[in-house]
Amino acid sequence: MLSRRDFIRGANGIALTIPFLGLIGCDDTSADGAHSVSGETMGTTYNVKIAHASGTLDSDALASRIQASLDGVESLMSTYRPTSELSLFNGDRAGSSRTVSTDTARVVETALAVAEMTDGAFDPTVGPLVDLWGFGPNGGRADVPAETEIAAAMTDLGYRNISLAVQDLAKTSPARLDLSGIAKGFGVDKVAELLDAEGVEHYLVEVGGEVRTRGLSPEDRAWRLGIEKPNPAARDIQRIVGLSGHALASSGNYRIFFEADSQRYAHIIDPRNGRPLTHDLASATVIAKTTTQADALSTAMLVMGTKDAMDFARENDIAAFLISGRDGNFTDAASPAFESLFSA
Numbered sequence: 485m486l487s488r489r490d491f492i493r494g495a496n497g498i499a500l501t502i503p504f505l506g507l508i509g510c511d512d513t514s515a516d517g518a519h520s521v522s523g524e525t526m527g528t529t530y531n532v533k534i535a536h537a538s539g540t541l542d543s544d545a546l547a548s549r550i551q552a553s554l555d556g557v558e559s560l561m562s563t564y565r566p567t568s569e570l571s572l573f574n575g576d577r578a579g580s581s582r583t584v585s586t587d588t589a590r591v592v593e594t595a596l597a598v599a600e601m602t603d604g605a606f607d608p609t610v611g612p613l614v615d616l617w618g619f620g621p622n623g624g625r626a627d628v629p630a631e632t633e634i635a636a637a638m639t640d641l642g643y644r645n646i647s648l649a650v651q652d653l654a655k656t657s658p659a660r661l662d663l664s665g666i667a668k669g670f671g672v673d674k675v676a677e678l679l680d681a682e683g684v685e686h687y688l689v690e691v692g693g694e695v696r697t698r699g700l701s702p703e704d705r706a707w708r709l710g711i712e713k714p715n716p717a718a719r720d721i722q723r724i725v726g727l728s729g730h731a732l733a734s735s736g737n738y739r740i741f742f743e744a745d746s747q748r749y750a751h752i753i754d755p756r757n758g759r760p761l762t763h764d765l766a767s768a769t770v771i772a773k774t775t776t777q778a779d780a781l782s783t784a785m786l787v788m789g790t791k792d793a794m795d796f797a798r799e800n801d802i803a804a805f806l807i808s809g810r811d812g813n814f815t816d817a818a819s820p821a822f823e824s825l826f827s828a
Contacts, residue, residue, distance in 0.1 A: 518702045521547045525554040526562070526668055528692035532675060535686040535702040546682065553674045554691070560588050561667045563611065564621050573653055574660040578640075581654030589651045591663055591670045591776065598666075598780040599643035602796070606784035607755035609646065611662030612637040617760060619740065619751040628744050634758040641755065668692045669733055669779025676775075689775075696731040696775045713814060714738045714766035714807050722807055722816055725826060727771070733778035734769040735786040737761055754787050763789040764808050771803035771825060794819060 519541065521532040532550055534541070562568045569588050576582060584592070595608040611620065616637045618625035629637075645657040663670075668691045675689045676696045686699030688707045697707045706726030713720040716738050725732075740751040741760075749760045768786040772778040781802060785793035790808045797804035797819035804819040 519543045519546075521550055523551055523554075525551075525671060525691060526558050527564075528668065530554060530671070530675075530689075530691040532679075532690070533688045533701075534679070534684055535700060537684065537686075541684075546679075549678060550675050553678050554671050557587065557667060557671045557674055560585055561591065561663045561670075563662055563664065570661055570663060573655075576655070578655060578658050581652050583651050584653045586651065587670070587674070589648060589653070591666055592646070592648050592653060592661065594670075594776050595661075595663060595666050595780060596643055596646060596648060598777070598784060601800070602781075602784040602788070604643065604756055605754075605787040606665065606780050607641070607643045608661050608663055608665070609641050609643055609659040610665075610753055610755040611660045612641060613753045613755065613758050614662065614751075617749065617751075617753060619753075626744060628747075628749065638758045665783045666776055666780045669694045669731070669775035669777075672696045672731065672775040694731075694733045694775045694779055695727070697727045698729055700728060711769050711805060711807075712736075712767070714809075715812055715814075717812075722767075722814070723805065725771075730771050730825070731773060731775035731778045732769065732771050733775055733782045734767060735782040736767045737786060738766050752783070752786055756787075761787065761789075764810055765790045765793065765806060766809060766814070767807040768793060769805040771805075771822060790817070797821065 519534040519537055523530055559565065560569045563570060565571060569584050573582055573584065592608070598606045599608060614620045615622060616629050616633060640657040640659050642659060645655050645659040646661065647654045671691045672689050672694050673696060676698070679687050687697070689696045695709060701707045706728040708724055708726050709732060710721035711723045711725065711734060713722040714736050735752070737750045737752045741748050752761050753759065754761055765786060768782045770778040770782040770785065772781065785796060785804060788796060790806055793804065793806055794817060796802070801821050802819060803822040803825055805816065805822050807814050807816045809815055
């Protein structure tokens with residue numbers, strides 16, 4: 485029987501059954517001989533677990549390269565850094581374009597593809613609305629924006645105002661890109677690619693609750709992850725899954741919010757109407773081949789609501805796990821693709 489203390493909590497509703505809770509600094513070798521690396525990136529924490537490593541693994545050098553890889557993603561895509569590629573693009577006038585790095589182009593390409601696939605439920609230009617509702621870099625607010633403010637914020641919003649041709653990024657309006665709903669997932673994928681290139685065959689990478697796995701855990705089984713019950717008053721597990729060779733991301737709408745006039749306004753904004761979500765889908769988890777895809781799709785499906793998200797998952801063969809409800813009363817539903825992963 486697993487207890488609550490067996491899990492590491494991610495920021496987005498994922499709990500990891502791996503023993504590196506409390507590590508500080510670069511590298512540590514646990515009692516089972518596995519290597520653990522942890523640190524900070526993109527306003528959150530990251531953890532990497534390498535199992536069944538050969539004796540030739542230079543863990544200190546690898547830890548430095550992992551940190552450098554994540555720092556590189558942040559330096560390109562942070563909206564908090566005025567000199568990042570993303571910030572510079574956001575400062576460009578309408579009708580302009582600029583050449584961006586391969587990494588930024590990869591993330592934007594995925595973001596635009598998911599936006600198109602979901603009819604705008606995921607929209608990487610939603611930043612002005614996030615800021616308006618008090619969930620952006622400038623901090624919170626205690627009141628509800630006026631209708632005129634919402635309309636003004638939506639004027640230049642829209643992923644179709646952004647285009648990408650190889651590495652040429654352009655916009656037809658003053659739209660701003662915000663990749664915070666996908667960049668952490670890409671950071672996970674970058675670290676996974678680094679480990680693959682180093683010949684590491686058994687690992688788990690986690691950044692802010694987004695996860696990618698390969699091979700087996702130190703216990704010679706799939707890496708075990710707990711999907712968190714969406715209860716802001718407690719930390720409990722809704723379902724445990726074992727993953728190997730897959731990525732997982734979860735989006736929740738139950739921990740970051742403000743209250744005004746006895747109404748709770750949570751931080752996920754529906755780009756299609758400019759308002760925080762009001763339906764009862766509290767958590768959406770997606771399993772995919774890359775964490776970049778899982779990250780964007782989980783956010784989009786959370787925006788859709790339970791029925792539309794499940795219909796979308798079935799139509800597109802997406803492995804999704806949805807938790808709905810309020811005030812501690814929750815029900816869950818898994819798509820056929822999700823259940824098929826664990827049916828053997």
